[in-house]
Amino acid sequence: MTPSPAVGIEAAAVLLPEHRDRAEAAVEAGRMTPRQAHEVGHRELPASRDLSAPDMAAAAADEALRRARVDGKELDTVCHAWMYYQGHDLWSxxxxxxxxVGAHRAVPFGVQQVCNGGAAAIDLVGARLAARAGERDREAGAGAAVWGLSTTGDRFSGPGFDRWASDYGVGYGDGGTALVLRSPVGPQTPLAVLAMATVAAPELEAMHRGSDAFAEAARDLRPRVDMRATKRDYLRRHGGEGFARVNEESIVGVTEEALQRAGLEAADGRIRRALLPRFGRKTLEGSWIPLLRERLRADLVDVGADTGHLGAGDTPAGVADLLEGDRLEPGEVALVYSAGAGFTWSCLVLQAPQR
Structure with a gap:
C-alpha cells in the first residue's frame, strides 16, 4: 500500500490486562523447561482473567476514539483482526x-491472517479510506476526512491454549489494540503512512497443519492447540533449511519493498527506529536482528519484552508505542514489522509529518 490520498494514524490505544502469568511459575508447573524460558526471554505475560478478546479490543477502541476526538458514528470502516478464539462459535x-463503539454507519470487516492480521487490517482500512477519500474529491472537491478503525484482540486462555507451551520460541500475551485512521492526513495527525509492504510464502502453510487430517470441529484431534507438534512433523518431512531461507529472504524483501514504496534508502538518516515483531529472544536474535542490523542504520527495538506476542496485535501495538513513548521528531521515520503463520511478513513505514 502506498495510499493516495495519504492516510494518517490519528490515535492508538492498547489494553493489557493487569494480571501476569509468570515464566517462573510456568517452569515450576512443568509447562516449559528452564532452557525454553530463557529462549523466549519473557519474565511474565499479560493474562486476562475476565475480559474476552473482543471486549479488550472494544475497550482499546473506545480509548483510541477518545484520544482522536472522533465519534463512532463518523467511522466509515471498522476492521477487526484476531488469531485465537473470540468467545462464540459462529459470530462476527x-x-x-x-x-x-456506536459505528452504526460503518462497514465492519473481519481479518484472519493469524499473527499478521493486525498489519493486514491496517493495510485494508488504509486502502479503503484512501479510495473513499478519492471518490469524495472527484465528486465534490476536497472535503472532510474519511475515518476508519482497526482493532485486534486475543486471549490465549486454557485449557485450549497454553501461552508458554503451544508454540516454539514465542510467548503469547493477552490484549486488545485499536488505531484510528483517516484520509487525507490532517494538520495535527501525528503519523502518516508512507507505505506498507507485505510478502507471503503460502507453501509454508503446512508448518501449522502438519500431517493432521481435517477435523470436524476445533480441537477434535488434540485437547490443546499444539503448534509444536505440527512444526515437528513439517521439519521431520522437509527439514529446516527451506523455511530458514524463505524467512530470511522475506524479511529482507519486505524491508526493501517497503522502503522502495516510501521513496527511502535503507541508510536514510530519517529512519530512526525499526520495531521488531514481539517474538521470543531466540527467534529475534537468530534471524531478525542480524538481518536488519546489516541493512538499516536505525535502532532495532524489541517492543515485546514486557508483553510477549500479542497475536494479531503486534503492529498496532507498535504504532501505539510510537505515539505514547519516545515519539518521532518531525520528519523522522519508523518501520514496524510483523509476521505470522501462513507465512506472511509485513513492514509498515510511518513518518511524523513536518509542521
Whole structure:
C-alpha cells in the first residue's frame, strides 16, 4: 500500500490486562523447561482473567476514539483482526466492536491472517479510506476526512491454549489494540503512512497443519492447540533449511519493498527506529536482528519484552508505542514489522509529518 490520498494514524490505544502469568511459575508447573524460558526471554505475560478478546479490543477502541476526538458514528470502516478464539462459535466480532463503539454507519470487516492480521487490517482500512477519500474529491472537491478503525484482540486462555507451551520460541500475551485512521492526513495527525509492504510464502502453510487430517470441529484431534507438534512433523518431512531461507529472504524483501514504496534508502538518516515483531529472544536474535542490523542504520527495538506476542496485535501495538513513548521528531521515520503463520511478513513505514 502506498495510499493516495495519504492516510494518517490519528490515535492508538492498547489494553493489557493487569494480571501476569509468570515464566517462573510456568517452569515450576512443568509447562516449559528452564532452557525454553530463557529462549523466549519473557519474565511474565499479560493474562486476562475476565475480559474476552473482543471486549479488550472494544475497550482499546473506545480509548483510541477518545484520544482522536472522533465519534463512532463518523467511522466509515471498522476492521477487526484476531488469531485465537473470540468467545462464540459462529459470530462476527467485527460487528460486535462496531456496535460497541456506536459505528452504526460503518462497514465492519473481519481479518484472519493469524499473527499478521493486525498489519493486514491496517493495510485494508488504509486502502479503503484512501479510495473513499478519492471518490469524495472527484465528486465534490476536497472535503472532510474519511475515518476508519482497526482493532485486534486475543486471549490465549486454557485449557485450549497454553501461552508458554503451544508454540516454539514465542510467548503469547493477552490484549486488545485499536488505531484510528483517516484520509487525507490532517494538520495535527501525528503519523502518516508512507507505505506498507507485505510478502507471503503460502507453501509454508503446512508448518501449522502438519500431517493432521481435517477435523470436524476445533480441537477434535488434540485437547490443546499444539503448534509444536505440527512444526515437528513439517521439519521431520522437509527439514529446516527451506523455511530458514524463505524467512530470511522475506524479511529482507519486505524491508526493501517497503522502503522502495516510501521513496527511502535503507541508510536514510530519517529512519530512526525499526520495531521488531514481539517474538521470543531466540527467534529475534537468530534471524531478525542480524538481518536488519546489516541493512538499516536505525535502532532495532524489541517492543515485546514486557508483553510477549500479542497475536494479531503486534503492529498496532507498535504504532501505539510510537505515539505514547519516545515519539518521532518531525520528519523522522519508523518501520514496524510483523509476521505470522501462513507465512506472511509485513513492514509498515510511518513518518511524523513536518509542521
Amino acid at each position: 466480532p467485527a460487528h460486535y466492536i462496531a456496535h460497541r
